[in-house]
Amino acid sequence: METKLITDITVGQICDGFVYNEFEGKGLFGLSGKLVIQPEYQRNYIYADGKKDVAVIDSLLKGYPLGLIYFVKVNDNKYEVLDGQQRITSFGRFVTGKFAIIGEDGIPHYFGGLAKDLQDKIMGTKLTIYECSGTESEIKAWFRTINIVGVPLNDQELSNAIHSGPFVTKAKEEFSNSQNANIQKWSAYISGDVKRQDYLKTALEWVSKGNIDSYMSLHRFDDNIVELKAYFNSVIDWTSAVFMDVESEMRGLPWGQFYEKYHSISYNPNEVHEKLKELYEDFYVKNKKGIYEYILSGCSDTKILDIRIFDEVTKKSVYAKQTDQAIKKGVSNCPLCAIGHDSNKKRIYKINEMDADHVSAWSNGGATDISNCQMLCKTHNRAKGNK
Numbered sequence: 001m002e003t004k005l006i007t008d009i010t011v012g013q014i015c016d017g018f019v020y021n022e023f024e025g026k027g028l029f030g031l032s033g034k035l036v037i038q039p040e041y042q043r044n045y046i047y048a049d050g051k052k053d054v055a056v057i058d059s060l061l062k063g064y065p066l067g068l069i070y071f072v073k074v075n076d077n078k079y080e081v082l083d084g085q086q087r088i089t090s091f092g093r094f095v096t097g098k099f100a101i102i103g104e105d106g107i108p109h110y111f112g113g114l115a116k117d118l119q120d121k122i123m124g125t126k127l128t129i130y131e132c133s134g135t136e137s138e139i140k141a142w143f144r145t146i147n148i149v150g151v152p153l154n155d156q157e158l159s160n161a162i163h164s165g166p167f168v169t170k171a172k173e174e175f176s177n178s179q180n181a182n183i184q185k186w187s188a189y190i191s192g193d194v195k196r197q198d199y200l201k202t203a204l205e206w207v208s209k210g211n212i213d214s215y216m217s218l219h220r221f222d223d224n225i226v227e228l229k230a231y232f233n234s235v236i237d238w239t240s241a242v243f244m245d246v247e248s249e250m251r252g253l254p255w256g257q258f259y260e261k262y263h264s265i266s267y268n269p270n271e272v273h274e275k276l277k278e279l280y281e282d283f284y285v286k287n288k289k290g291i292y293e294y295i296l297s298g299c300s301d302t303k304i305l306d307i308r309i310f311d312e313v314t315k316k317s318v319y320a321k322q323t324d325q326a327i328k329k330g331v332s333n334c335p336l337c338a339i340g341h342d343s344n345k346k347r348i349y350k351i352n353e354m355d356a357d358h359v360s361a362w363s364n365g366g367a368t369d370i371s372n373c374q375m376l377c378k379t380h381n382r383a384k385g386n387k
């Protein structure tokens with residue numbers, strides 16, 4: 001990765017071939033066609049408020065620095081503006097007569113009406129530009145290190161920048177558009193901020209099975225997002241068909257992964273609803289978010305639910321009772337060792353060598369209270385837990 005400081009490019013050179021698109025509200029090209037001012041991933045031009053744009057021209061006329069500008073070198077004949085597009089578009093629009101500034105005489109002046117020396121001052125101003133070239137991942141790492149207008153780009157915004165093109169444009173229209181009427185429905189399953197690309201990120205994560213960057217790279221120049229949309233809708237439709245309920249714990253779960261793993265299994269939505277209700281009401285279920293995969297995977301893997309464990313008082317009391325009885329009988333205080341045939345048959349374990357176990361498994365309705373607690377040696381407890 002190389003970064004190069006360029007200090008000899010002038011406003012006039014940037015403005016050569018400046019194109020501004022009124023309809024899209026974007027500065028498009030400059031630097032004799034070599035510079036893409038507003039790559040598709042950038043926000044639209046927002047300085048056209050008669051203040052920020054005028055301030056840029058003021059700075060140029062007064063000789064104040066405009067601040068650092070960042071270019072990404074795409075190839076020898078093409079650059080993209082990474083940071084600075086608002087400032088560049090401001091002076092580009094001024095130089096091409098799109099707005100006026102109020103002079104000291106109180107009269108609006110367009111560029112064409114300025115005194116020649118002022119025109120020259122603007123056009124001759126040299127900019128401070130950092131040019132960056134390298135592989136995509138290098139540029140991505142570099143992006144991370146600079147603060148873009150005070151708000152660092154997040155991962156998906158960086159990926160949008162790196163893979164900018166027709167695919168990203170269309171994908172953003174669908175998934176990054178807060179005006180999209182579907183957002184409300186999707187927000188039951190997806191967490192995050194539409195504008196910060198969290199929905200787009202989720203959609204891409206699902207369709208790419210987690211390989212967002214390679215998927216974006218592969219589809220960069222596609223002129224449609226048919227597959228992305230279809231996959232996303234399949235996941236949402238499947239999820240809302242299996243789970244009639246909408247609970248806040250559903251938001252942000254890996255529905256794409258669930259869909260991949262479980263969509264060929266059939267579920268009875270009414271039974272799912274009943275099971276869900278039962279588990280939500282179960283005091284022993286600590287991880288409510290885990291309920292969904294627990295149900296999808298056939299209600300067997302209780303680890304997902306993070307079942308509440310026996311407290312210390314219960315364990316000590318059960319240990320004392322068990323040990324007392326074992327010593328009287330002359331067998332091990334681990335009931336499984338006691339019925340075994342190896343050297344541990346008569347072993348009395350210390351409490352820290354044992355773990356509490358549900359006699360009747362929680363998944364079979366066994367409660368987490370003293371009547372259902374037994375102490376097993378660590379080996380046997382582990383062996384039982386793995387069954």
Ligand SMILES: [Zn+2]
Pocket residue numbers: 334335336337338376377378379380
């Ligand atoms: Zn044992």
